[in-house]
Amino acid sequence: MGRAPCCDKANVKKGPWSPEEDAKLKAYIEEHGTGGNWIALPQKIGLKRCGKSCRLRWLNYLRPNIKHGGFSEEEDNIICSLYISIGSRWSIIAAQLPGRTDNDIKNYWNTRLKKKLLGRRKEAQNRGFSPSNIEESKNFANGMNCEGSSQGLSASAIERLQLHMQLGRPHNSFSFFNNLWPKFHPLGDRILQGQQNGAISADAGLVTVQQNPDATAAALEPSQRATIFTHNPNQLPPCMASNNINLGDPDQITSPLNGFSSSSSSMAFSIEQPNESFNSGLQLAELNDLLLYGKSGCFDGNATDQPPRDLDCFREMGGIKEGAVCWPEDCFGEKSSASSWGIGQTDTMFDEGYMFGYDS
């Protein structure tokens, strides 16, 4: 037995809204508000529409200060950065772009921006720009999606992975830090490069993240490693340490975006690929393992091992719930569904030395 429909489907009008309907809905909401009950609203104002339809119409079209079309380059960058980082959480992305609706952004991404970016990739390919990187990302992303692979990724995850690999270069105009948090760009000594086992510490004044110098992750019990990776920033597993992990000081963040506060008690990170290090056999193999089998060399074979969730697109492996990138709790406003991706405890996380806000 299915769920009861939210309204009498036989007696509701579908399709495009007429100017009269728009006027009725707008006038009513402007005078009375939604009353916290969209389902009852159409009956109150004599509209033969489903409550959900009214809500959508209001939010996406009639609401004041809605912008349509004409996305700026800056908006493009923000959308792209956030998409790579958090995926298709359009409502969250929309919350960062005043006047934009999730529907608009979703449409814009699907119809234009994605093509624009993929077009750039083709362009780069044609120019011979880093062909191996592009090809490799394509090849193993395609491989991930092959039939018969129980760990096949969604198109979205593959897309984001490809985009991340393509766009993640530090000097790429779509680089996350370049665009979202320009002052946060962790170049230079903020980039922790190639430290396999020793202490990893950020420079003075920055949040210190150390891999336990006395006990490498490889030497730890697998269960400890899993726990450490999930919750404890003080130790990093080798596969993360062997990449370039960008760290920054949230106190120094000045975000151009609404809601990104310098006092926010959380931070984000990403793995980038300076020096084309991502093409190194080890790292690519590790990543491939991760993507194909839900594990990597640094999480070898233990049932409790979990793939790193440094890229959100990895979360689809291993049944891990949402949540890879930390965001300030308040940065997405009321609309965000904070509970679904582990940003609700950032104060505690930070106070207690948590670095990455994973759900557990």
Add this chain to the structure above:
DNA sequence: AAGATTCTCAACCGCTCCGGC
């Protein structure tokens, strides 16, 4: 000029989340 194809975007559908009971 006309038919075919592609693109755009408003709207719908179905699902999950969450609060109230």
Add this chain to the structure above:
DNA sequence: CGCCGGAGCGGTTGAGAATCT
């Protein structure tokens, strides 16, 4: 604690517009 119902979200659809052949 489980159920119910509304809100919200993301994926998908389809009609109309734009472009191509």
